[in-house]
Amino acid sequence: MALGVNPGLFLNNPSSFRPEEAGYRPAILGTIQLIGGVILIIVPLGISAATYLELFADRTRWYNRIIELNIQNLAGVPSIVFGILGLAFIVRGIFDLGFVVAAGSMTVAILVLPTVILASREAIRAVPSSLLDGALALGATRLQAVRKMVLPAAAPGMLTGVILAVARAIGEAAPLLLVGAATFVTFDPNFWDGGYSALPVMIYSYAGRPQEEFHVLAAAGVLVMLVVLFFINSIAVWLRARFERTW
Amino acid sequence: MKKKLLSAAALMSASVLVLAGCAAESESEPAATVTVTAADGTETTETVEALSGSILVDGSSTVGPxxxxxxxxxxxxxxxxxxxxxxxxxGGGFEKFCNGETDASNASRFIKESEEEACLANGVSYDFVTVANDALSVVVNKDNPLQCISIEQLSVMWNQDASGTIMKWGDVPGMPAEIADIDIQLYGPGTDSGTFDFFTEEVNGDSGNIRNDYIxxxxxxLLAVQGVSGGIGAMGFIPYSYYQENLDTVKALEIDGGSGCIAPTLENVQNLSYAPLGRGLFTYFSDTALARPEVVAFAEFLVNETELINTTAGYVGLTPAQQTEALAKIAVLAGK
Incomplete structure (x- = not known):
């Protein structure tokens, strides 16, 4: 292989005693499913929350002020706290999903949601107010003006928020350890069922093994994670470029 | 424009999910053919249904590898x-196990009363199988001249009264003069660890009794190995497998449990002379899990292939007597 990369690093299952053949396949698939789930949750939730708070919410109401305060504070809460929250309410408790990828996705989604909301609000604020006012003056309802004029114009900024959130989500190991990402999985994960692993968890596990070869493998895993991140983000960057426009 | 925005979001997440799906090609398994050698030496080939299902194992970092x-x-x-x-x-493994969230729990000590109660409260009944033997190894730096240490000396260094008072090797009775002035640095696992419970119980008399200023x-x-190899006055206690992987970085002490110095070796563990720090390693299985054929097969595999598994992982396998005992236990648990 060019650059001396063994494709087995991406395609093989991990091994506990054959480091030369061990790969990251279940962890890569686990991370991709996890991030896919995160995107499915944060895009609709984050964008609608931002739109509501920026364009519809009445800031004199006490509940709106509480929501705003909470979102800003949540952005600074350590990720392990979200892990405990996920364990108590998503894995056990109300949702009772068990240790599955879906539970991991929901936990990490809550963790990065404030990032998306804050970035999306900035994006909406950056849209020239003449657009909204013009649409309203021409007889559009407020909902129509927001849907047809403001949101499309704010889309690139919102996607930036999603990119930032995904970049943070992909590297999180602490909350995933709490909601059941296993350190040793040699099969492809299922979103709703059975054990799963993720890249940062796998890297953490390899780094703590007694054999020297696994430490090298952990370093290689970091590169694998960068490749996966680059790949997911390039889709988002491509989308953002499509929506970009100048006034 | 609105449609475009929605489709963009959908496209992004869908493409990610599809990619995940593509890679997961289906691997359908044909029924396995098993050759069975009967008692009279004739071989019969029978087709058995291939097992399927998933088994969740959690627990001890000693047994995990x-x-x-x-x-x-x-x-x-x-x-x-x-x-x-x-x-x-x-401890962390038993918490999930007694919550009914895992099928099997690895343990480097027996289940505690408080954990038993938690299991009972949730209707989880269980039994354990001994899967390997371990020699808890007390390791020091290669440059430390000490060769053998008694349990009493270990207790002086590690018990809770040592905090703040036993700071140099010279503070421990019977230590070589050349290390008397060197500071003691102690590395040990956290309270979730069965190794912690076992060591504190065997050395200091009761589980959880430990000085509060150890690292x-x-x-x-592995952190203990790194710490001990980095400082001449350092000491730590680690499972046999971690010592075996790091023979050239740290030195294991012989242990005097009252009948002379005994080194942590494979033979000494299996013939039980490495006392009191030799111990069994267990896997606890829940009754509901053992009602499933794939879990029974896994449990039997753990015992039958003890030699292969444990030499590969750097552990001390079961003796034939232990094997027979374990297999009989599984048979009872599985209701055979």
Whole structure:
């Protein structure tokens, strides 16, 4: 292989005693499913929350002020706290999903949601107010003006928020350890069922093994994670470029 | 424009999910053919239904690496079964196990009364199988001239009254003069670890009795190896497998439990002379899990392939007597 990369690093299952053949396949698939789930949750939730708070919410109401305060504070809460929250309410408790990828996705989604909301609000604020006012003056309802004029114009900024959130989500190991990402999985994960692993968890596990070869493998895993991140983000960057426009 | 925005979001997440799906090609397993050698020496070939299902194993960081090897070898013979192994410590493993969230729990000590009650409260009944033997190794720096240490000396260094008073090797009675002025640095696992419970019980008399100024390495035994190899006055206690992987970086002390100095070696563990720090390593199985054929097969595999699993993972396997005992136990649990 060019650059001396063994494709087995991406395609093989991990091994506990054959480091030369061990790969990251279940962890890569686990991370991709996890991030896919995160995107499915944060895009609709984050964008609608931002739109509501920026364009519809009445800031004199006490509940709106509480929501705003909470979102800003949540952005600074350590990720392990979200892990405990996920364990108590998503894995056990109300949702009772068990240790599955879906539970991991929901936990990490809550963790990065404030990032998306804050970035999306900035994006909406950056849209020239003449657009909204013009649409309203021409007889559009407020909902129509927001849907047809403001949101499309704010889309690139919102996607930036999603990119930032995904970049943070992909590297999180602490909350995933709490909601059941296993350190040793040699099969492809299922979103709703059975054990799963993720890249940062796998890297953490390899780094703590007694054999020297696994430490090298952990370093290689970091590169694998960068490749996966680059790949997911390039889709988002491509989308953002499509929506970009100048006034 | 609105449609475009929605489709963009959908496209992004969909493409990610599709990619995940593509890679997961289906691996349908044909029924396995097993050759059975009957007592009279004739071989009969019978077709058995290939096993399927998933097994969740969690627990001790000492037993975990051996379970991973076992899981990997087991899945080579039974590709339809999905075994995942997690490491959250003996105590952490039992917490999930007694909550009914895992099928099997690795342990480097017996289950505690408080944990038993939690299991009982949730209707989880269980029994354990001894899967390997371990020599808890007390390791020091290669440059430390000490060769042998007694349990009493260990207790002087590690018990809770030592905090703040036993700071140099000279503070411990009977230590060589050349290290008397060197500061003691102690590395030990955290309270979720079965190794912690076992060591404190055997050395200091009761579980949890330990000085409060040792360096807590959590569940990462490798950190103790790194710490001990980095300082001449350092000491730590680690599972036999971690010592075996690091023979050239740290030195294990012989242990005097009252009948002379005994080195932590394979023979001494199996003939029980490495006392009191020789111990069994266990996997606890729940009754509901053992009602499933794939879990029974895995449990039997752990015992039958003890030699292969434990030498691969750097552990001390079961003796033939232990094997027979374990197999009989599984048979009873599985209701055979």
């Amino acid at each position: 051996a379970s991973e090897v076992a899981a990997e070898l087991f899945m080579e013979t039974e590709p339809g079964v999905r075994v995942s192994v997690n490491i959250s410590g003996t 807590n390495i959590g569940e990462d035994d």
